Amino acid sequence: MASKCLKASFSSGSLKGPGGGYGGSARVSTVYSGSSCRLPGLPRGARSFSTCSAGLGRSSRRAASCLPALWLPSGGFAASYSVSGGWFGEGLLTGSEKETMQFLNDRLASYLEKVRQLEQENASLESRIREWCEQQEPYLCPDYQSYFRTIEELQKKTLCTKAENARLVVEIDNAKLAADDFRTKYEMEVSMRQLVESDMNSLRRILDDLTLCKSDLEAQVESLKEELLCLKKNHEEEVNTLRCQLGDRLNVEVDAAPPVDLNRVLEEMRCQYETLVENNRRDAEDWFNTQTEELNQQVVSSSEQLQTCQAQIIELRRTVNALEIELQAQHSMRDALESTLAETEARYSAQLTQMQCMITNVENQLAEIRSDLERQNQEYQVLLDVRARLEGEIATYRGLLESEDCKLPCNPCAPEPSPSKSCLPCLPAASCGPGAARATCSPRPLCAPCPGGRF
Known part of the structure; x- marks a missing residue:
């Protein structure tokens, strides 16, 4: 009997998804001799297995699957398998196994359709993301x-200008203070000149009074001298008259008192009057000097008090001007600080607004990125679930195939055995599982049907 070898190769293509578990799209390629079957693609690597089938005797017997009917849960992306043709002819699978294979093939077909659709959507999304990234200019x-630097230079220039203005204001204020001092000194000198002039006027009046008194006294002296001359003349006339009258009479000499010397009397009177005038003049001069000294002392004390008061007034004016200058400097400094504060607040408010806009844009971008990541994570979880389900289905399908390998004759290429010899049955399906090593069939003298009545 000619033997036919069936070789099914599984290769993983490019299945694009967020998880990266699949390298590309899953592709399934099967090669049969006499029949065809679609097998699911394995997620990683490429595997191959081969099964051999042979016709036993003149009649071809169908090997039934040793896989029992399975209930695969539905959900996520459904995968199905489609079976075209028979499995080494007819009668190799039972009805429940055919239904299971049909169910798996249908799910695989729908899964492949979903994968193809997801690949197209993924490609379109990637192209859109690429276009958006190319169009979106990076925010710098x-x-x-x-x-x-310009602002700092301007601020330095402004501060220098303000300092220069303050210096000029101080110089102007100092000049004003000096002018006020000179004005005060001028006013003080004018007042002193007026005081001296008033004193001179008063002294002139006193001098005029004294001159009048002196002229009066001189007039009195002249009148007294004239009166004295008149008295002398009258006395001489009376004496001459008396002498003339007595010339005709007898000259009787009588002892009488000595006559009074009128010249001496007049001299004494003159001396008395001169002494009196001198005393009066001396008293008036002393009184005038005393009054003048008192007035001078009063003027000096008043001038000293006036100078003291004027010095106090000047000092107070200087203090007031200094305080006004300091107040103006403080006001100018306050205005400068307020303007600087307003400029700083405006600048930082503008920067804060820009930062808020940047933060809002970045938050929006982060929200979009988070939403994209969540969506991709959900798709990744879905694909991981699908992968786990497919791996389970592939393991189940592999178990089916390996159990079918175990149910085939041990040596299909050997001649027909004699009835006297017997062959050990094949290993049970438990030894053909995905985790166990594949059983190796050794030639037997005679092949008997496996337990269970399948052959």
């Missing part, structure tokens, strides 16, 4: 260093 934070 503007460089304000040059502006900061």
Whole structure:
């Protein structure tokens, strides 16, 4: 009997998904001799297995699957298997196994359709993301260093100008103070000149009074001298008259008192009057000197008090001007600080607004990225679930195939055995599982049907 070898190769293509578990799209290629069957693609690597089938005697017997009917849960992406043709002819699978294979093939077909659709959607999304990334210009934070340098230079110039203005204001105030001092000194000198002039006027009046008194006294002296001359003349006339009258009479000499010397009396009177005038003049001069000294002392004390008061007034004016200058400097400094504070607040508010806009844009981008990541994570979880389900289905399908290998004759290529010899049955299906090593069939003298009545 000619033997036919069936070789099914599984290769993993490119299945694009967020998890990266599949390298590409799953492709299934099967090669049969006399029949065809679609097998699911394995997720990693490429595997191959071969089964041999042979016709026993003149009649071909169908090997039934040793896989019992399975209930595979539905959900996520359904995968199905489709069977075309027979399995080494007819009668190799039972009805429940055919239904299971049909169910698996249907799910595999729908899964492949879903995978193809997801690949197309993924490609379109990737193209859209690529276009968006190409169109989206990267946001660059503007460089304000040059502006900061310019602002610092302008601030330095402003501070220098303010300092120069303050210095000029201080110089102007000092000049004003000096002018006020000179004005005060001028006013003080004018007042002193007026005081001296008033004193001179008063002294002139006193001098005029004394001159009048002196002229009066001189007039009195002249009148007294004239009166004295008149008295002398009258006395001489009376004496001459008396002498003339007595010339005709007898000259009787009588001892009488000596006559009074009128010249001496007049001299004495003159001396008395001169002494009196001198005393009066001396008293008036002393009184005038005393009054003058008192007035001078009063003027000196008043001038000293006036100078003291004027010095106090000047000192107070200087203090007031200094306080006004300091107040103006403080006001100018306050205005400068307020303007600087307003400029700083405006600048930082503008920067804060820009930062808020940047933060809002970045938050929106982060929200979009998070939503994309969540969506891709959900798709990845779905694909992982699908992968786990497919791996389970592939393991189940592999178990079916390996159990079918175990149920085939041990040596299908050997001649017909004699009835006297017997062959050991094949190993049970438990030894043909996915985790156990494949059983090796050794030639037997005679092949008997496996337990269970399948052959």
